[in-house]
Amino acid sequence: MWVLGNVSLLLGLMDSLTSMLPDFPDNYASPKSLVEIQRVNAAKEGRFPDDFLFGVSTSAYQTEGAWNVSGKGESIWDYATHNSPETVIDNSNGDIAANSYFMYKTDIDLAKQLGCNAFRISISWPRILPTGFPNSLNPKGIEHYDNVINEMLGRNITPVVTLFHWDLPKELQDLGGWANPLIVDWFVDYARIVFKAFGDRVKYWSTVNEPTVYCVYGYGGKMVPFVNHSGITEYLCGHHMLLAHAKAHKMYNEEFRQEQKGKVGLSISVPWAVASNPEDPEEVAGADRWFEFWGSWFLNPLFGHFGDYPENMKNRIAENSLKQGFPRSRLPEFTTEEISMLRNSTDFLGLNYYHASPVQKYLNYNVTSTVSFFGDIGMLEVPANENGAAFSDRSTPWALVSTIQKINKDFEVPMIMITENGYWDRGQLADIGRAKYYHQHLSELPGLIAQGINIRGYFAWSLIDNFEWSVGYTQKFGLFSVDYTVPERTRIPKISTKVISDFYKTRIIPLFLWSLNEVEFDINVGL
Ligand SMILES: *[C@@H]1O[C@H](CO)[C@@H](O)[C@H](O)[C@H]1NC(C)=O
Ligand SMILES: *[C@@H]1O[C@H](CO)[C@@H](O)[C@H](O)[C@H]1NC(C)=O
Ligand SMILES: *[C@@H]1O[C@H](CO)[C@@H](O)[C@H](O)[C@H]1NC(C)=O
Ligand SMILES: *[C@@H]1O[C@H](CO)[C@@H](O)[C@H](O)[C@H]1NC(C)=O
Secondary structure: OHHOHHHHHHHHHHHHHHHOOOOOOOOOOOOEEEEEEHHHHHHHEEEOOOOOOEEOOOOOHHHHOOOOOOOOOHHHHHHOOOHHHHOOOOOOOOOOOOOOHHHHHHHHHHHHHHHHOOOEEEOOOOHHHHOOOOHHHHHHHHHHHHHHHHHHHHOOEEEEEEEOOOOOOOHHOOOHHOOOOHHHHHHHHHOOOOOHHHOOOOOEEEEEEEEHHHHHHHHHHOOOOOOEEEHHHHHHHHHHHHHHHHHHHHHHHOOHHHHHHEEEEEEEEEEOEEOOOOOOOHHHHHHHHHHHHHHHHHHHHHHOOOOOOOOHHHHHHHHHHHHOOOOOOOOOOOOHHHHHHHHHOOEEEEEEEOOOOEEEEOOOOOOOOOOOOHHHHOEEEEEOOOOOOOOOOOOOOOHHHHHHHHHHHHOOOOEEEEEOOOOEEEOOOHHHHHHHHHHHHHHHHHHHHHOOOOOOEEOOOOOOOOOOOOHHOOOEOOEEEEOOOOOOOOOOOOOOHHHHHHHHHHOOOOOOHHHHHOOOOOOOOOO
């Protein structure tokens, strides 16, 4: 047949058709473009689409060091680790960390060796604006990130940049930080400076990293900045982060989008909670509520139909608040204008996913005497065992699949990037647990893409061992080990680099025989 005999002609025609198609929004509800069909077809054959971003993730405070170098201001983590070192398990800090401020070329080189075509970093707000306010602009901060971004682009690596990855300027915390509604504009002022400085080259922006984790622990008394008014401040923090994100997105639309044509999203850690006792219907309902309070809390305002918190969450907090003698709900309300700003304010969801978490009923919770975020859920986390999770294995790839399928079913998410996925251990180079973890999780993605779910990128957390917040340097997430005993901070590849580079370089699911478990790996095999 003519058509069969002219496949290359037909493909050529398809290419030119593709380029003629109007620019559809990145949304699978819209008519499918040929590019989208090609992406799904590749995934059906077990291949990752040609435009898939394969990367690694890091953040400023966890890797850069150089805490007081070249005009950088003090962050809340600098302040906390210097003044209350006992709040970090090993009394450590990020003063030097992995020294990535000076070693960024080495890090980008390692990412290149892994086969990355993308790299997710964060910008330190106090390095750009030492006081947090725009009148304190530090040109050396701009220069540093210019160098980092240019180095990436020079090596064909797409930068994905987070604006707030927890290292708030200390002076803004003195004014209440994320509990103060004025931070919405402080954040927008900072975002404008960053978009203006780097937006000609950076096309993927994540406004805030893991807002729910930061707000629940940081504003529930358990982590820096240790604001301890549970049941009140978590919701204030979340409310203002949602508005800061949406207002920064609006500002990008108005001032930058036409010229810069980037995407502005955010990275949310969405948990997959599992009832400890699956036979107990109350506990199963509690696990659903956990998803609502930790996931839908942010997903519903940004990707739900109504641009607001979930109804059930609003009702529970309102009822509990009344029982506790509050004249109104502890959960703030959005105005009509805020709701329309929140809806359609997110070009992509950055999904941070680690492992499934078992949850249990909050027994003996006295609602009249105790105001608490976890009391509002009526559930608690099952305390971790020495293995770091109540599950014996921290590799639960089925939960990644369930999480993505649920998000895809319940919300209108235009595009997903997995902006963090990773596994910690104590730092051994023969990191079989991490190698298996990456193989298992990456292997699930083509199947999800083949179902029509618009997943466009995957970022392993993390490139290198780094400062892991309250657990300091005791939990290691790196594909490369960092020798923290020497000033050179030497990077050494672990076995898991082999798995990651096989995926990233071949763009198919590589075959690994995990029965090789007990075999001595040659750890010098490298990449
Ligand atoms: C920066 O901090 C280090 C400690 O990490 C200290 O030794 C050094 O003197 C400080 N430098 C400046 C310029 O303050
Ligand atoms: C936080 O407040 C609760 C209740 O008021 C108290 O029991 C707890 O000790 C406080 N935690 C810290 C770290 O101050
Ligand atoms: C949603 O936002 C995009 C840009 O982010 C814009 O092109 C589109 O028109 C908006 N859609 C609606 C319904 O407001
Ligand atoms: C709950 O707390 C209230 C107020 O402190 C107290 O009056 C009540 O007895 C408590 N209920 C239980 C069951 O302990």
